[in-house]
Amino acid sequence: xxxxxxxxxxxxxxVQCEGAVPVYNPATGEVIAETPLSTHADVARAVEGAKRxxxxxxxxxxxxxxxxxxxxxxxxxxxxxxxxxxxxTEHGKSYADAQAEVDRGIEGIEHALSAPxxxxxESLAEVSEGLEQTYYRYPLGVVASITPFNFPAMIPLxxxxxxVVTGNALILKPSEQTPTTTLRLVExxxxxxxxxxxxxxxxxxxxxxDAILSHPDIVAVxxxxxxxxxxxxxxxxxxxxxxxxxxxGAKNHAIVLEDAVLEPTVxxxxxxAFHNGGQRxxxxxxxxxxGSIADEVVERLAEGARRMKIGHGFEEGVDVTPLIRRxxxxxxxxxxxxxxxxxxxxxxxxxxIEEHPEGFYLGPCLxxxxxxxxxxxxxxxxxxxxxxxxxxxxxxxxxxxxRSRYANGAILYTxxxxxxxxxxxxxxxxxxxxxVNVPLPVAxxxxxxxxxSFYGVTGENGKELVQxxxxxxxxxxxxx
Numbered sequence: 001x002x003x004x005x006x007x008x009x010x011x012x013x014x015v016q017c018e019g020a021v022p023v024y025n026p027a028t029g030e031v032i033a034e035t036p037l038s039t040h041a042d043v044a045r046a047v048e049g050a051k052r053x054x055x056x057x058x059x060x061x062x063x064x065x066x067x068x069x070x071x072x073x074x075x076x077x078x079x080x081x082x083x084x085x086x087x088x089t090e091h092g093k094s095y096a097d098a099q100a101e102v103d104r105g106i107e108g109i110e111h112a113l114s115a116p117x118x119x120x121x122e123s124l125a126e127v128s129e130g131l132e133q134t135y136y137r138y139p140l141g142v143v144a145s146i147t148p149f150n151f152p153a154m155i156p157l158x159x160x161x162x163x164v165v166t167g168n169a170l171i172l173k174p175s176e177q178t179p180t181t182t183l184r185l186v187e188x189x190x191x192x193x194x195x196x197x198x199x200x201x202x203x204x205x206x207x208x209x210d211a212i213l214s215h216p217d218i219v220a221v222x223x224x225x226x227x228x229x230x231x232x233x234x235x236x237x238x239x240x241x242x243x244x245x246x247x248x249g250a251k252n253h254a255i256v257l258e259d260a261v262l263e264p265t266v267x268x269x270x271x272x273a274f275h276n277g278g279q280r281x282x283x284x285x286x287x288x289x290x291g292s293i294a295d296e297v298v299e300r301l302a303e304g305a306r307r308m309k310i311g312h313g314f315e316e317g318v319d320v321t322p323l324i325r326r327x328x329x330x331x332x333x334x335x336x337x338x339x340x341x342x343x344x345x346x347x348x349x350x351x352x353i354e355e356h357p358e359g360f361y362l363g364p365c366l367x368x369x370x371x372x373x374x375x376x377x378x379x380x381x382x383x384x385x386x387x388x389x390x391x392x393x394x395x396x397x398x399x400x401x402x403r404s405r406y407a408n409g410a411i412l413y414t415x416x417x418x419x420x421x422x423x424x425x426x427x428x429x430x431x432x433x434x435x436v437n438v439p440l441p442v443a444x445x446x447x448x449x450x451x452x453s454f455y456g457v458t459g460e461n462g463k464e465l466v467q468x469x470x471x472x473x474x475x476x477x478x479x480x
Contacts, residue, residue, distance in 0.1 A: 004179055
């Protein structure tokens, strides 16, 4: 069994602890590798190397840092399909979804090439008589990112490009469930010319996370994962006086008005709910069907869900792929079991468990008559489960969505500009779509939600990450 290593000072090194967790192929249940569980000592070793690297890398002109990122971009594009195959193998998502994930990561790296412009400060010649003031941006130092299992390429690429190009040294801890893709990206960055130590990769679980959160030489932490863990990361990192941003869970609502064009609306909802096994924070998990259109919406969703193909990510035309682990699949099923006692289970995906015993499968599940009092509405399931809530009008639909503790994404399907404006202004969500199935911002717009979907100030991507990964100095100058 292949035991993974940490990437420290430009080379692979063994983890000191013997403990490890298996990495599965979710489509087959096969163990394909072991993730070692790094200790505080392993993290400290990586931090020491990062500190040494930062001393010189931070003084490299930003234009030259951007050239290294440009060379990495070329390598990344050349290996795009290989990286996608790695994602499908260790995560289980379809090969087409994996290719799209790499493409979104490439977008982030491309935008990081604009760092020389986005890192510019500002100045004013005469703030007072004979006095000018200017602010400049400088890198922070050693920073860390803890990335999730569901996007082992896109999210690390978003973060590593900006952390590195702004002059920091980055400690990256990939998910212990899907580490091989992320580790390969780290290695590729160094093959493209990144100096040793600027980008370190440390495998592990909670001990590695705690070591990152408490290490005095790590000055900022970026995190993406569940709300419970995000809250822990935010509170712990802040208690250790670190700058922190923690992207958390979601319960994204799609409101369908009576004037919606149903064919593309239903098709888009089905893909947003069930592709990737529903394992993404931008997945649609609740449909609020408004007024007289509700019955037809449910009927069309049911017809489409029953047609969706369940299978291995490398199968042609597959729609619903396996969940990441058997334990997670069983947890999602338990929510469906409970909800079916109160709501109407229109489409039952549970038979897929027996029909596909080789992997961690659950078919599309569609529930009608769900109410905000049910756990299936309240909690993030991260699985192929779509709940339908019924509302009288747009006002009630918005009120239902805004009751959620989460506020990541929300979508409105309508042909009314007035309704769209009302929805845009009143919905409590960080990313809003109007007839857009997955309102994921492109690389130069910020990513992030509100309420229990995000803890921090600056979002992900572009200018927001430039702000997060740099500090400002304001210089006041007078000449006599």
